[in-house]
Each structure stands twice: as structure tokens, then as C-alpha cells.
Amino acid sequence: MARPYHGIMPISSGILENPKSDRIRHVAELASRHARRKIGRFLVEGPQAVREAVRFMPGSVHDLYVSAALFDKRDSAASVIAYAADRAGIYVHACTGAVMERISPDCQGIAAVMDCDAVDLKTTAAIDRAIAASAPGTSSDGTSAPDASPDGASSQTRKAGRPVPLIAACWQVRDPGNAGTIIRAADAAGCAGVLLVDDCVDVTNPKVVRATAGSLFHLPVARLDVDGFFGWAANRGVHVTAADVYGTARRRPIPLPDMLEGRGDAPAEALARPHVILFGNEARGLEEGTVDRCDDVVTIPIYGQAESLNVATSAAVLLYAFALRARR
């Protein structure tokens, strides 16, 4: 690790010094959604996020930009990540402070450019594989044994001690901080993936990426429209629970404690089948018609005087409540 970086990096032109160069301008432009859509790439900022991107999705990282000053400190976080990226075949560019500042004032000396397609999935295939991997009679690498399918019938007989797959879904969640925090909480709670239903915030938005604290690279995050979402759940035997305070005339809200203990109106199969929890828009919650299409509605009891919890806090509380219950 004491070698000078000039010798080992696939970088011939030395340190990038011109913050006004076309290359750096194009990287900085990835802050705008328009540029991300046009180019199909996005920016990952800061040591934690870049480290996880390099670790979990090295094949989708194109370029890594690192402050030359940090890179020279062999044991700095940025330097360790840059060496790992180099070993993974990622093109590493040492840059002046002015160039890093131009790339992003928030990047703490390290940033990476990645393919949007790696994190903004258009199909649920990766989530379906994760569900299948936890089905009974499945080998440890996640491939289904011939007699096991990820549908409801087989998962009814899921092995004792193996938690049922849990998935988080957001409907029209627009705030980047909320979406990122939900993805991070879903990751921590061991969810098989996150579904973004019907026009949620763009997950390649820098604020979303930052709020996920690396979790965006840990679990599949896929986009679906409303019909696609309910069709997906029906086809795969996934139980759909709406997280909603009010419910509807057809779907009365079931308090979380009843849901966890299988009391009252709580359906026993919610705890036995793969389970998706659908969270609504931060201001408007879920639409009645959407709630009616869910299998049931769960509500977090408010024991004090608070009117409600915000959607990210609700998601963390509910996902962990179900994750802990599945492992009890």
C-alpha cells in the first residue's frame, strides 16, 4: 500500500486539475434529473455510499473521482476505497480540491459515476429471486429447487425458523429524504427489496442516494405502476398490507399489535406468506381505491397526543415490527 499511485492507476494524465473541463462539467450536471435521463448515469457522493457501490456493484461503476490530497493519505477512507475500485477495474481519477468541489460540494472528497439501470430497476426479477431464495427446498445460492416455487401455496409450508420474505413498497413517495430513509430501513430490517409504485421520486436523485447511506446498492429497488404492483403480488402469492391510519369502509385498519399477534381481524396468512407493506404519499397517504385493492390495512397505534408519524418513521416501525415478529 506504500506504492505511489501514479504507477498503479490506469490514469495517464496525472491529476485532473481543470474544474471547467467538459468531463467535469458533465459529471457535475448529473445533479439534474434531465442529464441523468439523457446519459443514463448518476453520481454517488461521499465515502460511505461510494464504498458500498464499489463493494456491491463494481460492474456498474464507470469512474471514480477522488481528491488527490486524500488519496495520498494511504489510510484515509477515500484512499482505501480508491484502491479497492482500482482492483475492481474501475477507472480512478485523482483530482484537485477545486475539481472535487465542482463535481459536488457534498462529496467529501470522493464520488463515483454509475449506471442508472443498476439501481433503478424496471422489473421485479431481482426481488422475485430473493423471494424464491427464501422459499423452502431452496439451495443456498438462491436458485429454486424444482419442487419449490415462490407462490403462496408453497410458502405456506415455509420452514420453521426461516423468516417469511418482507418487501417494502412506496406509493407516490416524493420526498428524497423519505424515500432514502425507507430504503435504508428496509435494508436494515432484512427486506427482500423495495418497490416504488406509480411515480415516486427518482432513486438516482443525489438526496435519495445520500439518505440510503449505501443501502441503495444492497437490495433491489424496482419501479412498477399500480396495476403492475397488484398483478405482481397476485401472481407471486404475496400478501399486501396497506399502511394507513384510516382504512376504508371495506378495509378497516387493524392495529399493529393485533396484526402481530394474529388477533381480531388480523389474517393469519399475513404472517405466513411473503408480505409487502405499502406506504403512501407523505402528504396524502394512500388513495381509497388503492387501499381497497390491498388484502388488509395496518395502523400504528398512537399512545400519546401525536397526530401521526411521518412516512419514513412509520415505515421503520412497521418493517421492524414485522421483521422481529417473523423471527420470534
Place this chain on the structure above:
Amino acid sequence: MARPYHGIMPISSGILENPKSDRIRHVAELASRHARRKIGRFLVEGPQAVREAVRFMPGSVHDLYVSAALFDKRDSAASVIAYAADRAGIYVHACTGAVMERISPDCQGIAAVMDCDAVDLKTTAAIDRAIAASAPGTSSDGTSAPDASPDGASSQTRKAGRPVPLIAACWQVRDPGNAGTIIRAADAAGCAGVLLVDDCVDVTNPKVVRATAGSLFHLPVARLDVDGFFGWAANRGVHVTAADVYGTARRRPIPLPDMLEGRGDAPAEALARPHVILFGNEARGLEEGTVDRCDDVVTIPIYGQAESLNVATSAAVLLYAFALRARR
């Protein structure tokens, strides 16, 4: 409700029109901590927070400023709140849009000026009363019966079905959004109060007030130094659990599921006595010496690849896990 407001408001000078007047300048200055400290008052912004302040602490609200345009709409949220404030004897000022904008660009047409002392408590008396109120042999108005004291011995015999009091505590939590979100989650989870230990963010900071979504006016929030905190817990028989990923050599972290089920190293009295959960600084967590002074350490299991949860999310998950457990 169809009367013109000029007749019923204790306001003689009509609509406040001058955004540069001394009065309005002084109100706007409450955005700075220096001014809040000097004057001892702070600003409450937006319909939700102002409504809760008027409802729960009318005696501590000095002045209410409302957009004349909103006030004229009899059924607007702002108008309903302004009438309630007027009935509570609060001085209500109708203002032009320019004046409201000068008071705060974030206030959505309504703001109030309140005493800092009402929400930034220097003693734990209000929390102690709430703990005492839930002790056995207590009348419903919260006064202790002569044979009941809020100490550990008596609360060991707490009545079945009555949840043990839960308190949230923050050590050096500096981010206003985190502190506000923790206060809101503590309120929702039915906590008896929140303790801010050793130089946390000022709760009268506008960002904290906003993030609490009114909860700042629902439950007592008191400041203590570290010795004061541990002394308070010891004197009142309150069990102290640190929320910490690592623990120390003396205090190994107990996974949340073990804590909830009383398994492994989990002390049974944690679930039987009044219980405070201590959360650490957002970047550095808790100091070893502080963890060692706690009775035990709880850690949230991470089932996925996430490195951690942020402090506000952790607080919501833990407070709700204990609140649900206490009511199971």
C-alpha cells in the same frame, strides 16, 4: 362565525402592514438563538404547530400572527386556530402577506410567539409527575396517593395491564431534524417525556419545532447534564438502557428481541420498572463512560446489509418496540 374579525379581535390598529416595523423585526429575529436567549421567547410556525401550541399551552402563547387573507376565509385552518386563540385570550394580529413573509417564509400564513420556558424545561418535575401518575394506587388526575411513590420498589408492583412509563433521552443530539423526530416518535409511542442530556440542540430552534409536528407541546422536554441524568434515574428507580451498537467490555449489547422477551442477558426489571432509553450523538454515538453508567445496552439487529440506522429511526423502532411490549 360570520362576524367580521375587526369586531371580536382585541386588535385596534387593524391589519399589520409594515414588514419593517420594530415589532415584526423582533419576531423575525427569533430565528436566531441569540435573540431567543435574550428575549426568552421563540417562534412557532405553521398551522399544525400553532394549533397544538394554542390547544395545549395557551397560557404560554403571547401573540399570534395570521395572514389577513387566510383569516378572512372563515373555514381555513388558520382562521379556526386564530379564533380559538382569541377565545383563549391570546393577542391575535392580522397581517399582510408581506409581513407574514418577513416573520417567516415557512409559516404558511400563521405563526405564534411563545415563552421558551414552556418547552425548554430546566427540571424534571413534569416528567416525574407523569411517571407518578402511572404508578399503582394513583388517582386519575395524576396526583400520587400517599402510599405510592415513583421509586423502583413501588413500581415493581405496578398494576397488570398498565404499561410501565417509558422515557426517551438524547445525549448530545445536535441535528434539529433528529431531535424533533425523536420528540414526535416519543409522543406517538406514549412516552412520559423526553430528556435532553448534556448539550443537545436547542428545542426552540425553528427546525426542531417544525420536526416535532406539535409534539413539543404535548409532552415535557427537559434538559439535564450527565450527572443530573444518572442521579435522576437512580433517585426515581428508573431503569436506564443505552441504545448502542457496540456496547463496552462491561456492558455487552443485548439484541432487541432478547430484551423484549427477557431472554439471555436481558434483565427482567427493564420491563417492570419505569424505563429510559438513552440515544447518542448522530455521528459519535455514546461515550464508553456513559454507556458503562447505564444499566444495560440494547442494540437493534441488522438483518440486511445496512451498516446502521440513523438515530431518529433507531429511536422510533426502539421506543415503539418497548411501547408495544409494555402493552402486550
